[in-house]
Amino acid sequence: MTTPVLTPVPADANPAVVLRAAADYIDQHGWLKGALYPEGYTSCPPACVTGAIRIVVCGRPSPDAKDRSKNQTTRILVAERVFAAHLGHTFDPDQTRRIRLAIETWNDRAWRSVIDVTNELRAAATAYDDTNGGAR
Incomplete structure (x- = not known):
């Protein structure tokens, strides 16, 4: 499925920038439960938290790891870890x-x-910045 490319966050953006951009994406395009993106999405779909993080890192919906670079996958995972830790999960x-x-x-x-x-x-972005010396 081909979708337009959005402007992704810069490659050197810290997890706080990614999390804020995901919040902004959800504010602009909508939020979803139960799936990354709605079935049959075409462009700028509503997204769950994980889906929004993937969109802002990749510049487009990215349901599978094979759809993105290793660097993008790593940046997604780091942002997810930061958010999960903010929610009180330690893995x-x-x-x-x-x-x-x-x-x-x-x-x-x-x-x-x-x-x-x-x-x-x-809030997770702010907590990350507070702990790690501010936004980059």
Whole structure:
């Protein structure tokens, strides 16, 4: 499925920049539960937290690792780890599946709202900046 390329965050952006950009993306294009992107998406689809992180890093929806570079995959994983840690989850960095499952479970709660999602993405970014010396 071909989608337009959005301007991705800079390759040297820290996880806080990625998380804020994901919140902005959700504000602009919508939020989704239960999937990365809606079935049959065409351009700038609504996205779950993980889907939005992938879009802002890759500049387009990226459902599979084979759709992106190793550098993009690494940047996505780092942002996901930071967000999962903000939510109170501590995993070994190699537990990628468990990190994503924790984020997806949090995203998909029946009572979760888009405001909860964007606020927590921004709060995680601020916490990262506070701990790591500010935005880059």
